[in-house]
Amino acid sequence: MLNIVEGSIFLDDVDISQIPSSIVRSAFNVIPQTPLLFPGSIRTNLDSMGIHSDCSIISILQKLDLWEMLAPRGGLDAEIDATPFALGQKQLLCIARSLLSNIDRKIMLFDEFTSSFDREMEDRVMQLMQTECKGLTVVAVAHRLDTIMGFDKVMILERGEMVEYGTPQELLEIENGSFRALWEGYMEGRS
Numbered sequence: 001m002l003n004i005v006e007g008s009i010f011l012d013d014v015d016i017s018q019i020p021s022s023i024v025r026s027a028f029n030v031i032p033q034t035p036l037l038f039p040g041s042i043r044t045n046l047d048s049m050g051i052h053s054d055c056s057i058i059s060i061l062q063k064l065d066l067w068e069m070l071a072p073r074g075g076l077d078a079e080i081d082a083t084p085f086a087l088g089q090k091q092l093l094c095i096a097r098s099l100l101s102n103i104d105r106k107i108m109l110f111d112e113f114t115s116s117f118d119r120e121m122e123d124r125v126m127q128l129m130q131t132e133c134k135g136l137t138v139v140a141v142a143h144r145l146d147t148i149m150g151f152d153k154v155m156i157l158e159r160g161e162m163v164e165y166g167t168p169q170e171l172l173e174i175e176n177g178s179f180r181a182l183w184e185g186y187m188e189g190r191s
Contacts (some may be wrong), residue, residue: 011106011137029105031098033112035090042083043076046097060099063128064092087116095125099132108133110140114147122147145186154179 009016016024038045046057054076061067066089070076073083085093091113098108108129114122122144129138130150142148149168156164156171156178163178164171171179 027106028109029098029101029107030109031094031111031113033115035087035094035116037080037085037090037093039081040079041076042070042074042078042080042093045080045093046076046100052100057096057100060096064096064125066092066096088121091116092125095129099128102132102136106136108136108138110138110142112141112143114142114144119146126150145183156182 011024011027038048042061043054043057046052046060057076058067061070069089070078070083095113102108114125117125126147138151140148140151148154151168153166154164154168154171155162158178164174168179171177172183174180
């Protein structure tokens with residue numbers, strides 16, 4: 001989101017430093033760790049531009065197991081402030097909004113977006129993301145390693161420097177590798 005000071009980032013073989021920042025930013029869709037909902041209805045929170053049909057919005061809400069809760073409370077016209085949501089439900093609404101706005105975006109940025117979910121919900125959301133985000137570049141900040149095990153590539157950063165990059169399987173095979181050490185520690189902690 002900041003101007004590049006050194007190095008290069010290419011999207012679709014184009015150096016993004018040669019494109020106005022406002023255009024580059026419009027290619028990104030961000031799902032933050034802390035969910036952000038706006039005053040208004042479910043509909044305006046998920047589709048502020050009014051470009052999606054009710055069927056499309058409801059379909060996404062059903063995929064995220066939110067529609068059954070929302071339908072009796074006013075459905076798409078339910079007011080955000082009048083509906084008590086758990087933190088995980090707020091995050092699911094933010095995910096729904098991002099999935100609906102995928103139409104013109106090429107890059108999804110996930111910042112610990114599954115941190116408020118239990119493992120079962122995390123697995124379901126990750127499966128949905130795999131189908132809904134086909135053809136997009138997904139950049140995820142994750143501390144739960146199983147969140148990223150299905151990703152094509154993983155980059156390990158230490159003190160802001162890239163130390164490893166490859167498929168999760170490739171990184172697990174590196175003797176004394178950072179990713180392997182993280183994975184082994186993670187698995188020990190889960191048992």
